[in-house]
Amino acid sequence: MKILVIATQLPPYIGSGNIRALNYINYLSRLGHQIDVVGVQYPKDAVAYDQNLENAFDDDVNVYRINPGFLYRFFYRKKDDNLDNYNSNSASINSTIKGKISVFIKNTIVIPDAFMLWIYPAYKFAKKLMKNRDYDIIFSIHETPSSHLVAYLLKRKFNNIRWVGYWSDPWNGDSLRNNRTVLKKYIEEKIENKIVRKIDKLLFTTEKTKNLYINKYGLNESKASIVFRGYDKKIYIDSMRKSKESLEGLQKNKLNILHLGTIYHTLRDISPLCAALDLLKREDIKLYNLLNIIFIGQFDNYEDQRKLQKHSNVKVFPLVPYEQALQYTAKADVLLLYGNKKSTQVPGKVYEYLGSSAIILTLLGDPQDELKNIMENVEKGPVILNNEKEIYLELKKLSEAYLNNNLNKNWMKPVDKYEWENVVKDLEMKLIN
Incomplete structure (x- = not known):
């Protein structure tokens, strides 16, 4: 199969979600699938940037990185932003001016997340790929929700291509997003509802999240499945x-x-x-x-x-x-x-x-x-x-x-069940069916 992956969180950024996406992609490639990835061009001075992961993707995987836009500079911590350098009277990193600005913007302005200005450029680039290559599947990976918005725009343009979306967390049920304004929450609920109606298959990490979406959006149970993460x-x-x-x-x-x-x-x-x-x-x-x-x-x-x-x-x-x-x-x-x-x-x-x-x-x-x-x-x-x-x-x-x-x-x-090879074989079946 030819698979177009859309994801905002990938190596060389560090994080369990980024490593999960890396292994989904690499192991799908090793199973014989042709994988193209539209991702983010991360700032190298970010504390989460790991230079050792710059070549983490297999050679057969094509990764295209799109600039996240100027707003993103408010949301990432730089390598020299060490908490140990803060005054002891500082309750948290949010007491800094930059912290307060970023929290305000995050909770009131950006929809749905820090990669808001990445969405349209990523869509335009992915659309060109879609016109030149016969993809079988669009696979969008949350974290973060912006990846689903790019895939949604693609699905509207190329309705005959199967779209599978992965939710690492509930977009509108995530406790870390509870500080959003009422208006921002209302808009994002509307957007997610459109996405869920348009998508062909939803993948989740837990039964609780899967059931939350089935009940919230009245989904047919056959439209949702659980996939796991793994280890190497x-x-x-x-x-x-x-x-x-x-x-x-x-x-x-x-x-x-x-x-x-x-x-x-x-x-x-x-x-x-x-x-x-x-x-x-x-x-x-x-x-x-x-x-x-x-x-x-x-x-x-x-x-x-x-x-x-x-x-x-x-x-x-x-x-x-x-x-x-x-x-x-x-x-x-x-x-x-x-x-x-x-x-x-x-x-x-x-x-x-x-x-x-x-x-x-x-x-x-x-x-x-x-x-x-x-x-x-x-x-x-x-x-x-x-x-x-x-x-x-x-x-x-x-x-x-x-x-x-x-x-x-x-x-x-070690628990053999969760080796990556076993996990991604299961994922492969759920992408197809």
């Missing part, structure tokens, strides 16, 4: 050959606990972990000192970072390149996995975690957290609610088991 087994094998000492922060003779990615204040509450560490320090200083907890990534609320850094056994590092992040994942003893509060979604990093030989300590955002269904069906570690008492008890159990060389070996096996 070869990369993990290569990463295991790296020395633990070469990774900053990891320590010998300590229980190394790692969290990768962004801590969104509204979704992931770190206060119970801080309280559990306070309690462990009072009750058993030996076990407290045995823990070496590392957070690699970003905080959208600076106060959360400050709370964690008050603990002597917690280290916070900025984003690292993707390959290095996987090395940390492969070398950690325990991976810390936060679920999302009041959300239909699961963190994309869960699938990378499932490829590791590390134990996973899962902290559910609430009792209905969709992550519970995944983690209770794989044997990778404790699955608990994100509260002080349960975290304290699990940290104590894990520390004692580590001291006695008695960590559960069954929790240290």
